Amino acid sequence: MKAVILQGSSAAPPPPVALAYATRASPHTTLPTSQRPRDTAPTSRHGVVALSDTGAQWALVNMAANVADRLQADAAAHNHIGWCDAQHRAIVLTDAQVDHVAGLLSLRDGSPIDLYATPAVFEALSRSLPVLPVLQHYCGVHWHIIPVAGETQCANFRIEQLPHLEFTALATQGPTPPYLAEHETQSAAGHSIAIAVRDRDSGQRLFCAPGAVALGYTELDWMRSADCVLIDGLTTWPADEAQDDWLARRKVLLGVAQRAQGGACPDGFECASDGMVIDL
């Protein structure tokens, strides 16, 4: 299994407010989601991860606009992961945050998109921010529903292009996109997910939570056993969780907020950088 971090050629440095915000809600705090000052933070966090089993074909987790433009324009990046040329372009969405979905519009001129997402995310992108109906007039989108919804907190799925990988989607508590109407945010699960990936050949495991989510004990169980952990810098988890028994050889903080802290990461974590390659 391989993972590549994509932040786009022009990942924007966060405005000064991000410093205060990152300090307030570091990975070690347990501030409840409802109290997070999300509105004051920059919403561009560029949490795009490219995943592959053998390196021949790739799926992207989320699609920021600047990463989409980079993928199409930069021949090096283009050749590197060979994603734009694929007959079907596979994308997994972990939520419907604008930063994670706006880049879909920039992909309109290519081959069809194979989109993997929960019912809540498909609904958001069909009604409140209907990029999917728009894309039907361009490249077309094939829906692959990840059945995390209602009482179902966890679901396995496969991506056709990556036959050696097994995916598990885990419902997480994340900030809901502010553009959603209140009645759209009331479903029990599925507005945001974390993704656990297992390589069937090597047995290696990756845990990926690109949104600023609050992880519970179920997700922590998966994270604890992962060989690589990719989480947003604003992820939170219960305060009684010790990291001593985590198996991960690599723990990477996604997002750009860390740069405002002079590049310093919490102990044991690396800060993601554009083009960072993770071999598992």
Added chain:
Amino acid sequence: MKAVILQGSSAAPPPPVALAYATRASPHTTLPTSQRPRDTAPTSRHGVVALSDTGAQWALVNMAANVADRLQADAAAHNHIGWCDAQHRAIVLTDAQVDHVAGLLSLRDGSPIDLYATPAVFEALSRSLPVLPVLQHYCGVHWHIIPVAGETQCANFRIEQLPHLEFTALATQGPTPPYLAEHETQSAAGHSIAIAVRDRDSGQRLFCAPGAVALGYTELDWMRSADCVLIDGLTTWPADEAQDDWLARRKVLLGVAQRAQGGACPDGFECASDGMVIDL
């Protein structure tokens, strides 16, 4: 008056199909809009123009996603036109093509957007591709309606930040965005406009038509008297129009299709390039 061409750091080269298309519909053909093979052409043409009266404040004409990302990320471009820092960010939309509006989402974290557009464009961006309701949850958008609609083919307007410039919007026949429902495309005027700009101090005139539009005799009258003409490489006009009596000192072809022709432009035209500065 100043104009700067912005194509983004990563203007994508067109796929091979663009060559045939550009050849079929060069500025000298008069192919009716309805017969244009628009669907087969790449829809990323990056026709963003920055306009200013004194160079202190700027308004942008359209907003491609890659240009929006560049504006926010590239300190040089950022300082160059000082647009992102403005208390209000002024944008004029000439139509609702995805390439001209998708970048609005990337601007969500800044100051409010002052948006100048026709009723047809505001409707498209409120209903079929509702980026405006979404942006209300982020930076906010102030609507400035350009009253080209119904039987009204022409309207003057001002942009508060550019008090020395007078703007005239002219209805043009352009391809309607494919994502619009049929009933939304039936209004008589306003789906696409060209913009004529006059500097009240110097008297200099600029004519700007960034969409692949078919110009009629009214627009040609304006274009003929302009000191600078900025048009898309796929613009068409009546075959009996001679360019001999055009006043323009500079005639610039916007869009990237020309690159597929080895950079060659029709006689008398320059091909736009990223960062090209036009002083009038």
